[in-house]
């Protein structure tokens with residue numbers, strides 16, 4: 564779908580962003596393999612999480628979903644049934660990689676596919692450790708790409724030293740050890756998001772974390788529970804940046820997830836000089852959250868790299884847009900992981916922002932961005948990548964003249980009501 568967007572005179576108002584995608588996926592997966600009923604509030608009804616529901620239904624799990632509430636009749640890990648159909652994960656890397664970890668425990672055969680973007684994303688990072696611990700997996704190019712097939716079972720003690728800071732890799736390996744004889748542990752170079760560790764505990768499992776190593780003993784079972792999903796900080800990021808860079812703006816985002824493995828965007832915006840007010844953090848014992856208010860700010864360029872990268876990896880497209888409005892130069896480095904997301908997000912960010920006249924250069928592991936006085940409306944394309952689509956829409960709100968955005972519906976992967984909420988903030992602004 565092609566959307567036409569124009570500059571706005573400011574964004575004002577308050578809203579609740581949709582539920583966290585990472586937490587929503589895990590609530591469905593863990594609820595499915597738990598014994599007893601799990602209920603979820605604040606679920607993200609985006610395409611990716613609906614793909615997760617679809618896959619677990621195909622393994623015999625009864626899941627009722629209506630908007631942001633979900634009820635799952637867990638079958639226990641041994642109760643999943645061999646799917647007679649192919650499990651299609653759509654556009655979702657989290658679904659396929661975490662599900663492989665779960666399927667490493669089950670003795671049946673399953674075949675997994677996804678869309679054109681998933682077909683290009685590397686799966687060896689998960690299939691190699693699972694194979695190493697004895698799981699039968701095959702797929703295109705020696706198990707690196709979909710279609711993949713898996714038959715799990717009979718795993719032993721296993722330690723994996725992950726070369727990448729990836730929560731999908733860490734989670735897949737940990738989950739593959741749920742029925743193992745002995746302990747499964749994963750060490751990563753920098754700590755990635757820890758929703759799996761936190762939520763396994765909420766389902767009654769013991770998970771140890773020591774420095775950059777997470778481990779769990781095999782033979783544990785999950786017990787159905789209730790999960791409250793906070794707002795997704797990765798979705799909030801679009802309005803945090805919009806509020807900071809669009810003149811005459813003040814936006815309050817309610818109940819945004821504040822898990823410290825995800826708050827790199829807040830640290831970066833504060834370092835850049837953004838005017839943010841954060842309410843007292845609640846829910847510290849599970850997934851913390853707070854309300855955040857952002858006001859139009861003078862930003863300055865900074866250097867972003869090292870261990871903060873996994874704490875803001877999905878926010879780099881919108882951080883790049885913020886950097887076009889920041890004085891001096893912003894350098895983003897150590898972010899080569901961007902190349903294996905829904906698109907190569909170094910290339911798509913650089914190529915699309917250049918269309919607006921931005922001064923931005925791709926590097927091997929990031930980008931260098933200098934301030935541009937006024938972006939100019941352009942003909943842009945999401946390339947089917949939700950985060951690129953939303954970043955371009957915010958760029959359009961700031962740019963002189965008209966911007967067209969092709970394939971704008973890609974945003975429904977993580978933010979089904981993004982354009983409605985963007986419009987709501989403009990209406991509030993002009994007092995309609």
Ligand SMILES: O=C(O)C1=C[C@@H](OP(=O)(O)O)[C@@H](O)[C@H](O)C1
Pocket residue numbers: 584585586657728729730731732734755756876877900
């Ligand atoms: O575990 C998760 O829920 C996610 C982990 C990250 O991917 P990597 O594990 O590949 O870094 C992130 O980019 C993705 O959006 C969600």
Ligand SMILES: C=C(OP(=O)(O)O)C(=O)O
Pocket residue numbers: 584611654655656657658877904905950977
């Ligand atoms: C990379 C992302 O998701 P996934 O890996 O689950 O496709 C994302 O949401 O930006």
